[in-house]
Amino acid sequence: MNLLHPIYHAHGYHIGSRTDIERILPADLANEDCDLLIDDLSEPPRFIERLAPVTTQIGKETVRGRNSTELMVKSLRVIEQLVARITLSIHQIVQSKLGERGMVPFMSLDLDADTLHRIIEMDYELGENIYGKILDLLRSGVVAPCLTTPFQIILPLFEREEDLRLLVRIGLNFYWPIVARYHRFVSKVHNEQAFVVSFWLPEAGYSTRALEIVHEEFIRKCKEEKVSQPHLVILLDQQQSVERNGDSLMKSWNVVPLDSRGNRTVSVVFRDRTFSDWVTYSNPSVKKLLDRTIAKADSDLNAQKIDYCWAHFQDLHALCFNPKTAPNFEQEIVKLTELGYLPVSPDVFVRRKLLGRYGCGTDEPQTVQLKERTACRDWHLNNISLGRWEGLLDSNGQTKIVDENHPYFRQTRNGRREEPGPQCWKIAFNRMIRNCFETVRGEYDRPGPGMLRVLADLVPTSNKRIKHQNVERFLIAYAYVYWREHFLNFDMSESDLNLHVLAPETLLHGLRGAELTDEQIVVAAVAAQAYHLPVRRHGLSGPGQRHSRPPLAGPPRDGAAIGEFLPRGTDRVQIGLRAL
Structure with missing residues (x-):
């Protein structure tokens, strides 16, 4: 052999x-x-x-x-x-x-x-x-x-x-x-x-x-x-x-x-x-x-x-x-x-x-030693980074430069058509996704909108460590609901995967005598779903993300700095709309 x-x-x-x-x-x-x-x-x-x-x-x-x-x-x-x-x-x-x-x-x-x-x-x-x-x-x-x-x-x-x-x-x-x-x-x-x-x-x-x-x-x-x-x-x-x-x-x-x-x-x-x-x-x-x-x-x-x-x-x-x-x-x-x-x-x-x-x-x-912040399919083999996903020439460089165009073909009613493939839209899109997630996520202890604060308020204790741990337990347990049919194939029953059971077991973990009302369980479930969905948008929808449509606004010239593309004081909502 x-x-x-x-x-x-x-x-x-x-x-x-x-x-x-x-x-x-x-x-x-x-x-x-x-x-x-x-x-x-x-x-x-x-x-x-x-x-x-x-x-x-x-x-x-x-x-x-x-x-x-x-x-x-x-x-x-x-x-x-x-x-x-x-x-x-x-x-x-x-x-x-x-x-x-x-x-x-x-x-x-x-x-x-x-x-x-x-x-x-x-x-x-x-x-x-x-x-x-x-x-x-x-x-x-x-x-x-x-x-x-x-x-x-x-x-x-x-x-x-x-x-x-x-x-x-x-x-x-x-x-x-x-x-x-x-x-x-x-x-x-x-x-x-x-x-x-x-x-x-x-x-x-x-x-x-x-x-x-x-x-x-x-x-x-x-x-x-x-x-x-x-x-x-x-x-x-x-x-x-x-x-x-x-x-x-x-x-x-x-x-x-x-x-x-x-x-x-x-x-x-x-x-x-x-x-x-x-x-x-x-x-x-x-x-x-x-x-x-x-x-x-x-x-x-x-x-x-x-x-x-x-x-x-x-x-x-x-x-x-x-x-x-x-x-x-x-x-x-x-x-x-x-x-x-x-x-x-x-x-x-x-x-x-x-x-x-x-x-x-x-x-x-x-x-072996590995290069920091790199990925396997970056366009620049001699100087790889995360630039392909961030729209940058080199995401690890001191100066953030918009990557050059990468043309691709789009199927239209009149046949295949070559598009210029500008990369600047990724900068705005990624920023929009991060801002959306941060807004929905919120903080455990900061007043204002945010699902973590909503969930933390459902844990009846003043101990911040227990609050954080129990909220994390519940968000992990919500995955049993999100992919319910998968877990049913592995020694879990339908009753184990019901929020009537999951929410109290996790949010009230270690708190004797505490109970959740049905209204609180509904609020917890919606908050967990709201947390999971923007996390999901952080992910890739497949190889097409690398060539998805550019923004409606005109692209900058190749090699232009981000500062030339996004004017100072640009509103984050405008950035998001421009990306879409």
């Missing part, structure tokens, strides 16, 4: 096409049946989706949807069937030829919480069980689950630490049942006890602060669940490393220290962006895919019996780009396995390095 292990990861984008919530709230609760309101608010928000029919072809199957969201969800059924076929083809080879005790995940997969919940809704509409089949693939070790945060929020752009922690905790609660089942399989079949979990930072958006928070919350959750040997793996682009030795970065087991002594580390798997872009956009044949992958084999490392890797990450929807893309991916995995190369998920590679099952080099684990 060759010691090169191709690593694969597929990323599912946050669903779009959702425009509003179908829920009318009374202006006054005095004459309302609050019990009925609580039952209604204990249901997930019902979104109105815009209609824009789209079609794609995956292999020989044509998939149609009323909008891009429905198309993506329906495409998952075809992709699930493809993964099942791969499993049938390689299962025996993995055991008989490669000496494994059972199935080894050949890729990892992250799906946004909204996407998984939409799959459940689609199953009800079509009478299918795509959600259950995806869970079976994850539970049986065919595909490894990868954690992420809800709403695909780029973490370094989330300004408040307490909100970022809240978001990470919600994500851990959502995915934990899936990850726990997967690791029971790994422990039972492969006798590998280390609890190694991959984490997808949306758009690979990295900052030291964000990674420390993710790691701290992950370790806290592991202690809460009494998990031993926890270890976190993140997935980044090669350009996000300070070190420039690409071959070493791609093939080695890399770690990032979180303290000066190196006692706390997070493993990093890097991808070669040029290789992944070639695979995604050039539509290569199976032969070319195999040739380029096998070319990464290293005879020196093989001779030293050092296991090494080469990673490829791609968007899940990339399998729908071309009718041949998905079948080519299927054949690539099967033929690599037949040739003696074992494709694995990132967590498998790191776990086996940790446990000594995979050979390590003398310099492994290799300590």
Whole structure:
């Protein structure tokens, strides 16, 4: 068996096409049946989706949807069937030829919480069980689950630490049942006890602060669940490393220290962006895919019996780009396995390095430094930052310069039309989103509008610490309502997910004898929903956000400073309207 292990990861984008919530709230609760309101608010928000029919072809199957969201969800059924076929083809080879005790995940997969919940809704509409089949693939070790945060929020752009922690905790609660089942399989079949979990930072958006928070919350959750040997793996682009030795970065087991002594580390798997872009956009044949992958084999490392890797990450929807893309991916995995190369998920590679099952080099684990506030798809490869999402040439630069235009094509009644693609609208749009969130959020202790103050006033104590903790407990618990159908699949009953139970358990935690009226529970539910919705708008609606329509106002010239675009004293409402 060759010691090169191709690593694969597929990323599912946050669903779009959702425009509003179908829920009318009374202006006054005095004459309302609050019990009925609580039952209604204990249901997930019902979104109105815009209609824009789209079609794609995956292999020989044509998939149609009323909008891009429905198309993506329906495409998952075809992709699930493809993964099942791969499993049938390689299962025996993995055991008989490669000496494994059972199935080894050949890729990892992250799906946004909204996407998984939409799959459940689609199953009800079509009478299918795509959600259950995806869970079976994850539970049986065919595909490894990868954690992420809800709403695909780029973490370094989330300004408040307490909100970022809240978001990470919600994500851990959502995915934990899936990850726990997967690791029971790994422990039972492969006798590998280390609890190694991959984490997808949306758009690979990295900052030291964000990674420390993710790691701290992950370790806290592991202690809460009494998990031993926890270890976190993140997935980044090669350009996000300070070190420039690409071959070493791609093939080695890399770690990032979180303290000066190196006692706390997070493993990093890097991808070669040029290789992944070639695979995604050039539509290569199976032969070319195999040739380029096998070319990464290293005879020196093989001779030293050092296991090494080469990673490829791609968007899940990339399998729908071309009718041949998905079948080519299927054949690539099967033929690599037949040739003696074992494709694995990132967590498998790191776990086996940790446990000594995979050979390590003398310099492994290799300590790396990462560039601060960077992401994986920035337009400027030689000086990457978060500029692509902030509309800036270099978001880390001392002078904030509007990025140059990035033309794109728009489909019109008269055919495809090229648009200039100015980036200045992102500056105003991001500022509007932040201002909206800050206004809705408010502060615990500051008088005035704000949902945190509303919730804090429902906690009957003068102890500020208890107020803050109980409000956080309730906002985390509200996620059980927001993605209710998902949690019902994991040892939770409908009564457990009703606000009659959730609100008192969390807002009154540790306060003996305290009670909430039905009116207060209604207020708490509406406040929690009001907090969650602008958080959701912080996230991405998918790859289209990078090319969305520019503002109606004329764009500045390329390279113009922000000060020239936004005059001093510009009202924040005017900025928001200009962005829209």
